[in-house]
Amino acid sequence: PFHRPNYLLTPETLSEERGIWIELEDGRRIMDCISSWWVNLHGHCHPKISEAIYKQSQQLEHIIFAGFTHDPAERLAEELVGKLPENLTRTFYSDDGSTAVEVALKMAYQYWHNRDQPRTNFIAFEGAYHGDTFGAMSVGSRSIFSQVYADLLFEVKYVPFPDTYQGDPDVQEQEERTLWQLEKILSVDPNCCAGIIIEPLVQGAGGMRMCRPLFLQKIVQLAKAYDTLLIFDEVMTGFGRTGDWFAALRAQVSPDIICLSKGITGGFLPLAVTVCTEQIYEAFYSDDLLKTLFHGHSYTANPLGCAAGLASLEILTENQASFKSMEMIHQRCYEHYLDHERISHWRVTGTIAAMDVKTPEASGYLNQVGLEIRKRSLEQGLLLRPLGNVLYVMPPYCTTEDELVRIYQGINQILREIVAS
Numbered sequence: 001p002f003h004r005p006n007y008l009l010t011p012e013t014l015s016e017e018r019g020i021w022i023e024l025e026d027g028r029r030i031m032d033c034i035s036s037w038w039v040n041l042h043g044h045c046h047p048k049i050s051e052a053i054y055k056q057s058q059q060l061e062h063i064i065f066a067g068f069t070h071d072p073a074e075r076l077a078e079e080l081v082g083k084l085p086e087n088l089t090r091t092f093y094s095d096d097g098s099t100a101v102e103v104a105l106k107m108a109y110q111y112w113h114n115r116d117q118p119r120t121n122f123i124a125f126e127g128a129y130h131g132d133t134f135g136a137m138s139v140g141s142r143s144i145f146s147q148v149y150a151d152l153l154f155e156v157k158y159v160p161f162p163d164t165y166q167g168d169p170d171v172q173e174q175e176e177r178t179l180w181q182l183e184k185i186l187s188v189d190p191n192c193c194a195g196i197i198i199e200p201l202v203q204g205a206g207g208m209r210m211c212r213p214l215f216l217q218k219i220v221q222l223a224k225a226y227d228t229l230l231i232f233d234e235v236m237t238g239f240g241r242t243g244d245w246f247a248a249l250r251a252q253v254s255p256d257i258i259c260l261s262k263g264i265t266g267g268f269l270p271l272a273v274t275v276c277t278e279q280i281y282e283a284f285y286s287d288d289l290l291k292t293l294f295h296g297h298s299y300t301a302n303p304l305g306c307a308a309g310l311a312s313l314e315i316l317t318e319n320q321a322s323f324k325s326m327e328m329i330h331q332r333c334y335e336h337y338l339d340h341e342r343i344s345h346w347r348v349t350g351t352i353a354a355m356d357v358k359t360p361e362a363s364g365y366l367n368q369v370g371l372e373i374r375k376r377s378l379e380q381g382l383l384l385r386p387l388g389n390v391l392y393v394m395p396p397y398c399t400t401e402d403e404l405v406r407i408y409q410g411i412n413q414i415l416r417e418i419v420a421s
């Protein structure tokens, strides 16, 4: 009884892809409004990145990254450190978002171990998603996706994520409640918490839930006051998504550890990096073998991925206006093209815009309206993939204002049809 819904876009149906456009086998052209699960930054098949990968493949396709290093990895690390908040200086490569988080958790845990002050707890946020491996699942919000493995996950203390939207009257109260709970946990036993992990500014898979930069600033203050490590999972929010290079920069704060993946290669190849402070690095720098961060993947710092990363950074640097100005265009489109009767909780941060579709069913990931929207979106020439009744638009940065207008007009049409049906 394996049921494959027929509205899924299968890889075989993709014949040609350019910019935001995907061409289906039957000749239809649709717009990739979600950047292919949030990894694509510059549109599909950007020639500069293809070229960089091809060139690199003729020089060095892969080499063990233990005892060896290579130019693309070194250059990408340098470039990244140059873009990140000043205190983040030491890079550790891995393969994808989940492994970037695993590395961050191991770093934080072992940091205290190496300093002979063992700490075993992590604090995370309700609604969080950090990946599908066991450590990442453990610090993620418990849900039907992790339920089967519940017994195998380590315990984490959760506090509410004060998500907000335009015109939210309760935001300050919610933030204060979270900060109060967090302070309570930290003050009861200041030596228990190895780190706090958060998706800064936007919780992705949890429903594009957005918080204020001010809240992040307060979290940073608390982490400092109680001497615990702060981990920013910027796997989704990194590389321009929030309207600045990183959510940390947008909120004008610095974590102790940052996790990056998704957009790092512009959406071409899997690659990730976890970057930490000098202080954390020093806790590992020792002749004592037990102080080593024993973690390494076969494809660590893959040269093709690093070459793609370098090319992507170059494109980003040349086109900063593309991700810095999109927030304004989202906002204009919301004001001009959407029927506000059919939606609520409008929110936008940089290139990410989201809204809740009003339905008689309860809100949440399992709300059926998402499937209905997915089906109808192809007819409108759009690739949309709502999270339950949360409809979001997160296009590649090459998307023009006209294309964005078409996306919003299509969405409005879909909303109309759904209410009418």
Ligand SMILES: *Cc1c(COP(=O)(O)O)cnc(C)c1O
Binding pocket: 096, 097, 098, 099, 101, 129, 130, 131, 132, 199, 204, 205, 233, 234, 235, 236, 237, 261, 262
């Ligand atoms: C997608 C995502 C991950 C997991 O990344 P994968 O590459 O899918 O393993 C982790 N954290 C956040 C915030 C994400 O959005």
